[in-house]
Amino acid sequence: LVNKPEVVVFSVPSYACQRRTTLENQNTTLTDALSLLAENAELSNEDGRGVAFRRAAAVLKVLPSAVQSMSQLTGLPCLGEHSLRVIKDILENGASNEVESTKKSEKYKALKVLTGIFGVGAKTAARWIREGIHNLCQLRESGHTLNRAQQAGLEHYDDINQSVTKTEAEVIQEMVEKAVASVLPGAQVVLTGGFRRGKMSGHDVDFLITHPEEGREVGLMPKVVSWLEAQDFLLYQKTTRNSYLESKEGPGRPPSNMDRFERCLSIFKLHSVENQAAVQDVTKRVEGEQRSDEQTRPWRAVRVDLVVSPFSQFAFALLGWTGSKLFERELRRWAGYEKAMCLSSHALYDNKQRKYLRASSEEDIFAHLGLEYIPPSERNA
Numbered sequence: 001l002v003n004k005p006e007v008v009v010f011s012v013p014s015y016a017c018q019r020r021t022t023l024e025n026q027n028t029t030l031t032d033a034l035s036l037l038a039e040n041a042e043l044s045n046e047d048g049r050g051v052a053f054r055r056a057a058a059v060l061k062v063l064p065s066a067v068q069s070m071s072q073l074t075g076l077p078c079l080g081e082h083s084l085r086v087i088k089d090i091l092e093n094g095a096s097n098e099v100e101s102t103k104k105s106e107k108y109k110a111l112k113v114l115t116g117i118f119g120v121g122a123k124t125a126a127r128w129i130r131e132g133i134h135n136l137c138q139l140r141e142s143g144h145t146l147n148r149a150q151q152a153g154l155e156h157y158d159d160i161n162q163s164v165t166k167t168e169a170e171v172i173q174e175m176v177e178k179a180v181a182s183v184l185p186g187a188q189v190v191l192t193g194g195f196r197r198g199k200m201s202g203h204d205v206d207f208l209i210t211h212p213e214e215g216r217e218v219g220l221m222p223k224v225v226s227w228l229e230a231q232d233f234l235l236y237q238k239t240t241r242n243s244y245l246e247s248k249e250g251p252g253r254p255p256s257n258m259d260r261f262e263r264c265l266s267i268f269k270l271h272s273v274e275n276q277a278a279v280q281d282v283t284k285r286v287e288g289e290q291r292s293d294e295q296t297r298p299w300r301a302v303r304v305d306l307v308v309s310p311f312s313q314f315a316f317a318l319l320g321w322t323g324s325k326l327f328e329r330e331l332r333r334w335a336g337y338e339k340a341m342c343l344s345s346h347a348l349y350d351n352k353q354r355k356y357l358r359a360s361s362e363e364d365i366f367a368h369l370g371l372e373y374i375p376p377s378e379r380n381a
């Protein structure tokens, strides 16, 4: 008998919400390439193509070892013709021409630079590029009127495009907790987004705020914002009030992907850790900032998202704001296609029973959906 060389054949369920995706990834070369194509598609307003590349990358993220040959991929879900071609190029030639030329293309580079401005999305960037604006210098010279968010985004461009560390997220968490405790004792603050999934860095810091007595959370955000402003902790903020009740979303009207919670998109002024002590002391703070004129300034700008949820919707809000974005999208797709249910960050509606299903924890929601519970650290699809 001849020993056959061992070929690992992979098997993966088709929805990302059926899989455990940790931050460990044996196929980073392939997933980085597919993620870049996904990003390029999203920046080009081709969301369908973007999702296809994201799904393909997510399948490769859960494989227990590095892919060696195309034959190992037989039968795997979500790997379309285009993604397979990219994978094949990388396995055979060490790189994909499409990925390399995208990276170098003027259009991709300009889209990246312009959408790196907080408040600038793919549509605005595309319009500017059509007018010949490819970088920040050209944008400044163009004389375009920028909105308040974009002005702040441009002003703090370098800080905002430098990733936030876990340590910085923890300092911001203390600031938010202090603000919330000061204006509404008993309210709860939970870190969500990528940091809740165990990431060591992120592009922003996300928080969900609630109060165990339903109704006490109403009007909370403006008070939190005032408190933070009084401490000089905010460089920018825009608060949007809760519009869930008046939206009359529900069985007849499927909810949009955007939730309707009271939210605040903000930019925090984070004093460097060495300066934390000085922040407590106003006299030293002034000294610190004067010193900064000669040396480096003692603070940096950090993007922070704050969301307030009524307690009865908290489990849905927590699940919805923990991500990853693909994991969320897959949960909603699973709910709709496999369970005839409609999941949002506010509620879960069962179309067959014609009723809302209650949940007081994320575990409850997975159970309603007939899914095994996946903890946050395994939602990194």
Ligand code: CTP
Residues within 6 Å of the ligand: 192, 193, 194, 195, 199, 201, 202, 203, 204, 205, 206, 257, 258, 259, 320, 321, 322, 323, 324, 325, 328, 345
């Ligand atoms: N989210 C949302 N509605 C928005 C923006 C974000 O529901 N308008 C949700 C996303 O679906 C995601 C979570 O908020 O689940 C966090 O989004 P984001 O901060 O963009 O991504 P992270 O996963 O935290 O990654 P990063 O580290 O880059 O911040």
Ligand code: MN
Residues within 6 Å of the ligand: 193, 194, 195, 202, 203, 204, 205, 206
């Ligand atoms: Mn985030």
Ligand code: MN
Residues within 6 Å of the ligand: 203
């Ligand atoms: Mn993000």
Ligand code: MN
Residues within 6 Å of the ligand: 193, 204, 205, 206, 305
């Ligand atoms: Mn965010």
